[in-house]
Amino acid sequence: MxxxxxxxxxxxxxxxxxxxxxxxxxxxxxxxxxxxxxxxxxxxxxxxxxxxxxxxxxxxxAAAPVQTISKDVTILFGSQTGNSQALAKKAGKALEAKDFKVTVASMNDFKPNNLKKLENLLIVVSTHGEGDPPDNAISFHEFLHGKRAPKLENLRYSVLSLGDSSYEFFCKTGKDFDEKLLELGGTCIYPRVDCDLDFDEPAAEWIEGVINGLSEAQGETATPEAQVSTEAAVESEFSRTNPFRAEVLENLNLNGRGSNKETRHLEISLEGSGLTYQPGDSLGVYPENDPILVDMVIKEMNWNSEETVTLNKQGETRSLKDALISYYEITILTKPIIQKAAELSSNSELKDLVSTGNEDKLKAYLDGHDLLDLLKDFGPWNVSAQEITGILRKMPARLYSIASSLSANPDEVHLTIGAVRYEAHGRERNGVCSILCSERLEPGDTLPVFVQHNENFKLPENPDTPIIMVGPGTGIAPFRSFIQEREETGAEGKSWLFFGDQHFVTDFLYQIEWQKALKDGVLTKMDVAFSRDTAEKVYVQNRMQENSKELYEWLEAGAVVYICGDEKHMAHDVHNTLIDIIEKEGSMSREQAESYLADMQQQKRYQRDVY
Incomplete structure (x- = not known):
């Protein structure tokens, strides 16, 4: 004009x-x-x-009376299993549909010094273990909570936090980030949302709220298209919210006769699903509760198993028995469930359990008790089945490291699942999914499944890169997939596997396959530890110590280290063993060795799939 x-x-x-x-x-x-x-x-x-x-x-x-709000948005994710990463990408797509310029990155890949340059920051982060940041969020979390963290008066932010309310420190990492960004001077775009295991709806609400907040800052009014774009960002086809009913082809016990363990090898068909995966990914399985346990709950409350209950906001209904078998989680109690139960009850002991000052007592009760215990311990109840089911969590999927290569097994996915059985509070207890697979699942049956991509546990791009794999017990699963893939692609890089279990004769999982891989040269080296075969217990970390010189040489040659399995004990011990080896063989101080391993993690040369 x-x-x-x-x-x-x-x-x-x-x-x-x-x-x-x-x-x-x-x-x-x-x-x-x-x-x-x-x-x-x-x-x-x-x-x-x-x-x-x-x-x-x-x-x-500084005298300028008006400042423009940038349409540049940075989304940083901290993710152990891939959920936070997937949600970060969904948020990015939804914002791009509203003409925002979006950068989505792992916290591990973000340069912390660039933080003070940002105007709009979204954090999507899970809490791992007992309130810890996921591996790829550790360095950024430490920076933000350290002395070098900058003032952030010009930063606008929001946090989406993922967690599991059955843990004491529910969503702690997300809360940490939210509180620290506010303390550093940041302005909240939209209040933090803490998600439990069933995170799809609250995450979608958070994305919509963030879009509205950012749009208002631009002087715009968020239109209904914001909701459409949020929904469009959710994956179509088969996914967490729309699992594929996959047929079970094989279900075998890998342990020998007389073993203290039962480890199932499942082969599952993906034919017709369009689902694909890479080594390092996981398969999500939606299990069903044991019908016997469900019958005990219904009998305890004298309910009618055919009574209809409403499941969700959408008004979906099922019979009470079907809902308790396939929709609700009944084997794990959480603090919110106990608190809601106390509101429904006149039982003074239950009300006392959730009162201020009894946090330790409540924590002790949550450990090992289930819904049947709750109903037995604090009855009689003058409540309906609808009221009780209304306080329960939706059945969460179980994630299992995939034990096969899609290249080697087209249209199939294999799993390695350890059967969980134990006694607690005078009753035998079973793992929901593992015992379903062990006792009630036959070839020809189907399971609702989806693929959980995990970019934080991947083979190196260069096939010549050496790899070191540490996976005792069912932690062996992803390394079976790694070796199958490297055989299919003809990778030349050296590979070294550390495996451990209780007994050589009964518990050497996939023994024949590993021996063939060694013979064919696909697997370069293997060290095993069977803890119950000798007077002194020997674990994988002991085998690593015995090979410390060679192991350090592999690290110096650029090897990538992978750890899969139990987080509380094994992964912690292996981590410290790696530091010991680096300190000793590299003639370093403890601090230097820890920094060496932290640098490996930053370079994606130290990756963990732990649970």
Whole structure:
């Protein structure tokens, strides 16, 4: 548009100057200039139009009365199993649909010094173990909570936090980030949302809230399309929210006769699903509760098993028995469940259990008790089946490291599942999914499944890179997939496997396959530890110590180290063993060795799939 003399208060010379200047200005310069003129008029800074150029030169940027809000949005994720990463990408797609310029990155890949340059930051992070950040969030978490963290008065942020309410420190990492960003001067775009295992609906609400908050900052009104784009970002086809009913092809016990363990090898068909996976990914399985346990719950409450109950906000209904078998989690209690149960009950002991000051007592009760215990211990109940089911969590999927290569087994996925049986509080207890697979699942049956991609546990891009794999027990699963894949692709890099279990004769999982891989040269080296075969227990970390010199040489040659299995004990011990080896063989101080391993983690040369 050209300015004309006849419809403006400017003379011909001024009009010509403005017509030359205005087309060259950026949007932010136009906003700044309009704000400056408004402010200068109010304070009589400019006494005549011809003084404008000189006056503008004398004004510092701090004096600008109007600032534009950037449409650049950075989304950082901290993810152990891939859920936070998937949600970060969904949020990014939804924002891009609203014309925001989005960068999605792992916290591990983000340079912390760039934090002070950001205007809009979204954090999507899970809490791992007992309140710890996931592996790829550790360094960023430490930076933000350290002395070098910058002031962030210009930062606008929001946090989506994932967790499991059956753990004491539910969503702690997300809470840490939220509180610290606020403390550093950041402004919250949208309140933090803490998600339990069933995170799809609250995550979608958070994405919509963030879009609305950012749009309002732009002076825009969020339209209903924001909701559409949020839904469009959710994966179609088969996914967490739309699992594939996969047929079981094989279900074998890998342990020998007389073993203290039962480890199932499942081969599952993916034919017709369109699902694909890479070595290092997991398979999500939605299990069913044991019908015997469900019958005990119904009998305890004298309910009618055919009574209809409403499951969710959408109004879906099922019979009570079907709902307790396939929809609700009944084997794990959480603090929110106990608190809601106390509101339904007149039992003074239950109310005392959730009262302030009894946190340790409540924590002790949560350990090992289930819904049947709760109903037995604090009865009688004057409540309906609908009221009780209304306080329960939806059945969460169980994630299992995939034990096969899709290249080697087209249209199939294999799992390695250890049967969980134990006694607690006077009753025999069973793992929901593992005992379903062990006792009630036959070839020809189907399971609802989906693929959980995990970019944090992947083979190196360069097939010549050596790899060191540590996987005792069922932790062996992903390494079977690694070796199958490297055989299919003809990878030349050396490979070293550390495996451990109780007894050589009965518990050497996939023994024949490993021996063949060694013979064929697909597996370079294997060290095993069977803890119950000798008077002194020997574990994988002991075998690592025995080979410390060679192991350190592999590290110096660029090897990538992978650990899979139990987090509380094995992974912790192996981590410390690696530091011991680096300290000893590298002639380093403890601090230097820890830094060496941290650098490996930063370079994706130290990856863990632990649970």
């Amino acid at each position: 050209q300015l004309q003399v006849m419809n403006s208060p400017f003379n011909q010379e001024q009009v010509e100057l403005l017509n030359r200047l205005l087309p060259t200005l950026t949007e932010s310069q136009k906003v700044w200039l309009s704000g400056y003129i408004a402010a200068s008029s109010a304070t009589s800074v400019v006494s005549a139009p011809e003084q404008g150029a000189q006056a503008i030169e004398s004004v510092t940027p």
